[in-house]
Amino acid sequence: MKTFRTLILAAATLCCLSVSADDGHDLWFRLMQSPYWGLSQSDYNALKVTSMRQAIDDEVNGILKHMPEYMGKDIATIRTNLSKDANTGEEGFIISNDKRTITISASTEKGLLYGVFAVSRLELAGKLPKPGKSIVDKPMCQYRILNHWDNLNGTIERGFAGRSIFFGKPIDDTIIREYARANASVGINGTVLNNVNSSPQILSDENIKLAAHVADILRPYGIKVYLSVNFASPKAFGGLPTADPLDPAVRQWWKAKAKELYKVIPDFGGFLVKANSEGQPGPGDFGRTHAEGANMMAEALEPFGGIVMWRAFVYAPDSPDRANQAYDEFMPLDGQFHDNVIVQIKNGPIDFQPREPVSPLFLGMKNTKMMPEFQITQEYTGESIHTCFLASMWREFYDDIHMVDPSIQYPAIAGVANIGDSRTWCGSDMSQVNWYAFGRMAWNPDIQPAQIADEWLRQTFTINPKFLKPMTKVLLQSREAVVSYMMPIGLHHIFAGNHHYGPEPWYAPRGVRSDWTPPYYHKADAEGLGFDRMATGSNNIAQYPEPLRTYYANSDKYLVYFHHAPWSRVWPLLCKKYDEGVRQAEQFATTWHSMKAYVDAETFDRQALRFDRQAKDAWWWRDACTQYFQQFSKMPMPKKSPAPRYQLADLMKYRLPIDNYTAAPIDQLP
Ligand code: BDP
Secondary structure, eight states, X not given: OHHHHHHHHHHHHHTTOSOOOOOSTTGGGTTTOOTTTTOOHHHHHHOOOOSHHHHHHHHXXXXXXXXXXXXXXXXXXXXXXXXXXXXTTTTOEEEEEETTEEEEEESSHHHHHHHHHHXXXXXXXXXXXXXXXXXXXXXXXXXXXXXXXXXXXXXXXXXXXXXXXXXXXXXXHHHHHHHHHHHHHTTOOEEEOSXXXXXXXXXXXXXXXXXXXXXXXXXXXXXXXXXXXXXXXXXXXXXXXXXXXXXXXXXXXXXXXXXHHHHHOTTOOEEEEOOSSTTOOOGGGGTOOHHHHHHHHHHHHGGGTOEEEEEOOOOOTTOSOGGGHHHHHHGGGTTOSOTTEEEEEESSSSSSOSSOOOOTHHHHOSSSOXXXXXXXXXXXXXXXXXXXXXXXXXXXXXXXXXXXXXXXXXXXXXXXOOOOSSTTSSSSTTTHHHHHHHHHHHHOTTOOHHHHHHHHHHHHXXXXXXXXXXXXXXXXXXXXXXXXXXXXXXXXXXXXXXXXXXBOTTOOOTXXXXXXXXXXXXXXXXXXXXXXXXXXXXXXXXXXXTTHHHHHHHOGGGHHHHOOEEHHXXXXXXXXXXXXXXXXXXXXXXXXXXXXXXXXXXXXXXXXXXXHHHHHHHHHHHHHHHHHHHHHHOOOOOTTSOXXXXXXXXXXXOOOOGGXXXXXXXXGOO
16 A cells, blocks of 8 residues: 555656545545555565554654655654653643744653644644644543444444454454554544454454454554453353353353453453343343443453443333333432443434434433443444534534533543444545544544544645635535434434435334334324424433423424424424435535545545435435325425425335445436
8 A cells, every 4th residue: 555655656746647546545644644654565564563652753753754744834853751740641741842843741651642643633733832832632531432343253233344354354463553543643542342242252262362462453552452242151152051140150250251351461441231232131131230230240350440331222122212211221220330330321312313312311320430422333324425524413412411511521432433444444535534533522522523624634635725615514514414314303213124324214014123113203194293202292301401301392403303293383394404405415516526626536536426426315315205204294395395306106115235335226216
């Protein structure tokens, strides 16, 4: 890759071409480039970064090497300075500018490493401290963790970027090193290697060895390895007759396993557990509570400083309101979890929808450590095809939480990764922004999406304002557009069965659990649309404290999430939003097509295909949903609404082939 790019650049210089071919692999380092640029491919592959000091020095040298191009005016040189400072804590840093000498000071090497990455970020944004000035930065959250949903056979659950970089084939050390560096550059300091739907085999000797090898490559970049474990492991894998958390032999088994793990991975992070959820085993199988299950594992990890991240994603089949369940099940356990247990809660009570209210558990539990789980992989927001800048969604999450109490902060945060072995890592260039954004927001939950968008675009593509301005606008509007053309005004979970990409509000085959079908959520009938979650219905609204309760009850954004609203109120709003979403998606494609001069040709083409596809799919969503709901509303489309492109009868016959999502199936319709 490096050689290839070097050759292309050389060729470009010789032929006076202005742009080089780019396969998207260099992520947000495309402008500043890596310190290893120019190495031959074999030297690059043979490179080993074995200590954090080396990682820091390499990055400093990298910046110095590229200084003439980007930093010449501002910086004469860069120094690092390790000295204890209460202001920076374990991971923070100070960047100061003394007569154009930039000094990065930190109490730890980790702080220095984060500081060096901050220098290139700040420089490209024109925000390095001026001479005589300094800035201090440190993370607001201690554990900033990626969750990979990678299976041991190399497939990735809800992955849209190829196969696993960890499992299913021999580990490519170069890829893992690049992955580590990318994560460190945005402050991510932990990674769970395998799927929450975990095979007990993750604890086999072979897989522990693999995890130890990965941990060795990640360590110089300050990243710890964690594993998802299957609650039934002592039985399914360890040969015990039970996995009952109160059984002494089971407790002993987990303690021995922990000891074994820490022997080969001394800084092992801990376990992530999905228990009694969607068919996974858990303490409930033995009549025990989530707290009893989590605490047993916590005891095993405690002597080594490890943590348990215990997921709260639980819901029983066919219950009257899925949104109520995690709260009902976990609230009585508040205060019962050990100190090294953190309850990991999805941002919303349903499941990573384009828009949901926050999970009420975050505001309910007062004596339990909690961590938000965001989904970086775009399972419900257009996979790696649609541009949907999720920082806007995560900002909304924090803003809603802070409406109740602005002082709320979390000790940890998880993001379900969108990373695979695709050359772009994330399945597309634009999807990379969500990996970047997760890291930046995990570090600082107060950061604004506009800042993240600007930083990322600069580091990834160009600092030319003619590109930055329109593309920042695209990113900032993208999430709201996705909500508008997929599920506006509080609609949720009206996806096609299984693949979660296209619309199928009609999907309700016999024999499928009702809460896995869209009509359970939209409840369209002759009177109106929506799920009554007010006191007249499931009373889910009562789980929210004020002022959020009043806000959610009255906001059009959540109209049919909380109310079964009459068609007279819903119909005009619904049509308006679907039309708006389509218009925006079309505008994104138009904007990208006018960016050709600013990005290299390969990147341009890759992304043009996707923006065009997004615009078409927006029409598909709009036509399917408006025509389907019209059967209930019996109201005409508003005068200003354009005629449909596709007919409902055709769309209802069509199922997107799940393994072939890069084709443009909508084109096959009449
Ligand atoms: C849903 C996914 C499913 C996951 C589950 C979870 O569709 O594949 O296993 O969440 O988070 O969003 O456990």
